[in-house]
Amino acid sequence: MKVIIRIARQELGLLFHSPVAWLILIVFPVQIGVNFLYYIQMIGRAQRMGNHFSDVTAMVFAGLQEGFYPGVKSTLYFYIPLLTMGLISREMHSGSIKLLLSSPIKVRDIVLGKYVAMMGYGVLLLIIICLYGVAGSFFITNIDWQFLLSGAIGLYLLICAYAAIGLFMSSLTTYQVVAAISTLAVLAGLNFVGGLFQWQ
Amino acid sequence: MQDNIVKIEGLYHRYSKDWAVQDINFEINRNGIVGLLGSNGAGKSTTMNILCGVLSQTRGRVLIEGIDMRTDPEAAKKRIGFLPQNAPLYLEQTVDEYLTYCAHLRLIEKNKIRESIDRVKERCGVAHFSNRLIGNLSGGYRQRVGIAQAIIHRPLLVVLDEPTNGLDPNQILEVRQLIKEIATDRAVIFSSHILSEIQATCQDIIMIEGGKIVFKDTMDTFNNYIEPDSLVATMENPPSADTLRAIPGVKEVVFLSDKTVRMRFDPTADIAEGLVETSVHHKWRLKEITLEKSSLDAIFAQLSNKTAKPSIQS
Secondary structure (H helix, E strand, O other): OHHHHHHHHHHHHHHHHOHHHHHHHHHHHHHHHHHHHHHHHHHHHHHHOOOOOOOHHHHHHOOOOOOHHHHHHHHHHHHHHHHHOOOOHHHHHHOOHHHHHOOOOOHHHHHHHHHHHHHHHHHHHHHHHHHHHHHHHHHOOOOOHHHHHHHHHHHHHHHHHHHHHHHHHHOOOOOHHHHHHHHHHHHHHHHHHHHOOOOO | OOOOOEEEEEEEEEOOOOEEEEEEEEEEOOOEEEEEEOOOOOOHHHHHHHHOOOOOOOEEEEEEOOEEOOOOHHHHHHOEEEEOOOOOOOOOOEHHHHHHHHHHHOOOOHHHHHHHHHHHHHHHOOHHHOOOEHHHOOHHHHHHHHHHHHHOOOOOEEEEEOOOOOOOHHHHHHHHHHHHHHOOOOEEEEEEOOHHHHHHHOOEEEEEEOOEEEEEEEHHHHHOOOOOOEEEEEEOOOOOHHHHHOOOOEEEEEEOOOOEEEEEEOOOOOHHHHHHHHHHHHOOOEEEEEEEOOOHHHHHHHHOOOOOOOOOOO
16 A cells, blocks of 8 residues: 555656646646636526526536536546646656566556645645635535535546546556547547437 | 576567567576667567566466465555666656655655655765755756665665666766666666667666577676787787797788787687797797687677677777
C-alpha cells in the first residue's frame, strides 16, 4: 500500500511538473463556469419576466437534456486523455519503466499507483465542480444539496472510469499523442453508444 | 551448500520468430566484475533485462541466490540493482527527490532512507548536487545518479548495461573507477561492446554473439586465448631480412621502417633469446623488443567468425 501511495505521489509530482495539469486546472473551471453562468442568467432573465419556478436546483444543474452537470460530463472527455496519455507511455518511451519493473514491487502496485494519482487529480476537478455548487447556493434559495452531491459523486466516478480507460490506452503505446487520441476515440465511441436508440 | 549469486539455466528468448538469445547458461559465485561482451544486437541487453526481471523469458530459469525470478520476483529483485542502457531518470526531479523515490521503490525501511541516500551520494560522488535537477547534470553525473539508484538498497548483484556509453574519456575513467569500488563487496555484471572497456575493468568475461555464449572464463584466460606469435624489434644497425629469417623459429620478416622490423615466429620456439644473442654477436644494437599479443579485438573477431588483423598491444 505504501508503495502504491509513493508511486501515486511521484506521478502527481511529475504531472504538475508539466504545464498540462496546471493548464487544465485553469481552462476546465473557465469552460464549465461559462456554462454555469448561462443557466443562472437564463433563469434570472425568466424570473424578471414574471415567471415563477420550482425545483430550480434540478433546472440549473441537471435539466433533462442540458444543465451544468451534463455540460461538465461532455467536456470531461476532452481533458482526461490529456492527463492520462503519459501515465505509462512516457515511462516506456524514456525507459524509466525499467526502474519500476526491476524494483521488488508488483506490476499491480505500479498500475494502482498511477490510477490513484489520477483519482487524486480527479478530486481536484471534483472540488472545482463542487465550488460551482456552492456558488449556486448564493443564487438558489433552498438549494437541494443531496441532489448536488449525488451528481458530483457521479461525475467523480465518471472521471475515474475515464482515467482507467486512459491508463489502459497509455499502456498500449510508447507515443503519448497516440495514447491521447486513442483514449479520446474510445471515450467518444462510448458517448456515442450511450445515445444510440434512445428515442424519446 | 551455498547458493550461487546468479545462476542462469537454459535461457531462451524471442521477440518474434527468431531467437534473440538461446541456450544462455552461466553462474556467478563470487564478488567482482563480470564483463558481458558482445557486438550490438548480440543479446546483451536482452539477457540483462531478463536477469533483472524487466523482461519475461520465453524459456529457461534465472536464479538469484537460489530464488527463481519467475516464481518469486519480488524476493529476487530485492537482491538486484539494475542500471539499464538509458539511465531510468526523471529529469524534472532533483537528485535527492529521485533517490528518495528509488529508496521507497526498493522497499528500504523509512528510518534508513536518509542514511541510504547519503551513503550512495557520497559513494557515487554526487553529494554536492543533492538539490540540482537531474536534467541539469552532465552525462557523467547522470550516469552516477543512475548507478546510485542501482546500489541504494545494498544489492547482492548490480547489473550495469553499457554504463559508459556516450561519456567522454575522463568520465569513462571515473565511472570505471566507481564500478570497481562498487564491486569490492558485491558482484557486478557489466556489459559493453567495447573490448578494451571489459579488459580494463573485469575479472571474468562472458562473450555473447548472435544470442549465444561463445566464451566464458577469467580475463587472464581470455587474454591468453590466442598465443603471441609475432614481435616488433627496433635495432640501430638492422641486418637484412634474410639474415633475420635465418634465426631458428622465425617464419616471416617484414620491415616496418629502416630500423623497425616485425617478425612472425613459431610459438613453440624461444625466439627472443635467440634474437638477443645474435644481435649482441653481430652488433645490431637491439634497442627494443615488443611482443605482439593478439588483442581482444582479434579474439573477438575470431570467436565471432569474423576476420580482423591483430593490433599491437604492449
